[in-house]
Amino acid sequence: MPSSTRRARERANIRASIVETAMRLLESEGAAALTIRRIAADVEYTAPIVYQHFANKDALVLELVVRGYDQLLAELRRVDEASDIDGRIVRVAAQYVRFAGEHPHLYQAMNGTVTSADERRRAAAPAIDLLTELLDAWSEAHGVTLPDQSDACEILWGTLHGMAALGYLGTVGTERAQRLAEQACSTILLGWRAAGSANGLRAGSSPRSGNSG
Amino acid sequence: MPSSTRRARERANIRASIVETAMRLLESEGAAALTIRRIAADVEYTAPIVYQHFANKDALVLELVVRGYDQLLAELRRVDEASDIDGRIVRVAAQYVRFAGEHPHLYQAMNGTVTSADERRRAAAPAIDLLTELLDAWSEAHGVTLPDQSDACEILWGTLHGMAALGYLGTVGTERAQRLAEQACSTILLGWRAAGSANGLRAGSSPRSGNSG
């Protein structure tokens, strides 16, 4: 047992290295390889050590999910450069789908049911806020008042996830999923503008449903 | 020899009741409760009996997924009544999300990674074909030629899944998810019409991307 050499190394950073190792394991080998024993072996400890830092496996996965959303938000911000607002939204959309394609196992964990809906909502909130800001800017730039801002934001958020799912589920390739996300966003924005300006396009196309609620 | 045919029938009955029990178990108690031993106990056999009808658990789950897509398709067709084409699409969209909300565990299995991308594609193909037909009819009804019919279909399919995910992941309630799906579809259709008619709306809103590939 190399316990002496190991103990010489990090002593208080066990928790950090557990998280780091778990993240690497999840990303490189998928959720099936993310076992407590494997994580412990990779940090050169035995399994019970994990339970001194996390109540159970779900708590550890939740930490990975939170970090995943942090990283996603950072990458969305990174591509949200100054340009026309439509271009910003479309670029952010493509980057969202790219993230899902580049970190498929992490993305699946972020949208899986091992973390509760509340926890997931909390983790995703900052990223959703970014979408809200973008929509605000878009709305102002085009002078279009959306029927319901939060409906619009969730439609956008859901659409991004839908296009990402096309990619990570293997329905289409990830690069095509990115193009589809760009097209879908552009189309939705165009639709909102068309709905905003009361031109003839609207006639006969919208269903019975009234708009907000 | 009539005995062999009877035995074949009994075998088929066992297989059918395994599938039926597994489906009920999945829908009522979720994927965590779907264990081989539990299924066997519910059909009043022991665990190994399952392996005489399915190579492994994944094969059984695949059968549930296929049946899930069959049921989904049937429900989509059921609400696809004669009316204006936009109304048909919007109703089908809402029904898709309703299905996901009413059968969350089954829907998750249908979109999970235990079944391979190929198998899932095959199972979902008829439902996707329905979308293609609806889009064809829409395109003809409005005299709008979509840049790429299969891109459009996948955008629609992905959007439906995105809105459904908002519901079954608990981001929003399922009834709200249905409304969002209706709005999203209406908006996309409106956007496609706006893009089709070369009016001033297009200027400044579409990104660099050329259309198909």
Next chain:
DNA sequence: TAAAAAAATCTAACGTCGTTAGATTAGGGG
């Protein structure tokens, strides 16, 4: 109808998982 052959079904086990209790070891203060 009784033995032999075949099919159906069960028991028991393997190795894995998450998780916990109790033994064991290590480091610091008398």
Next chain:
DNA sequence: CCCCTAATCTAACGACGTTAGATTTTTTTA
């Protein structure tokens, strides 16, 4: 040096998917 406390490990539990081999049931044959 020894004790005490904390850190860490060993061993186990029950449940999982899965398989091999024994056992029971059914069919065929003499």
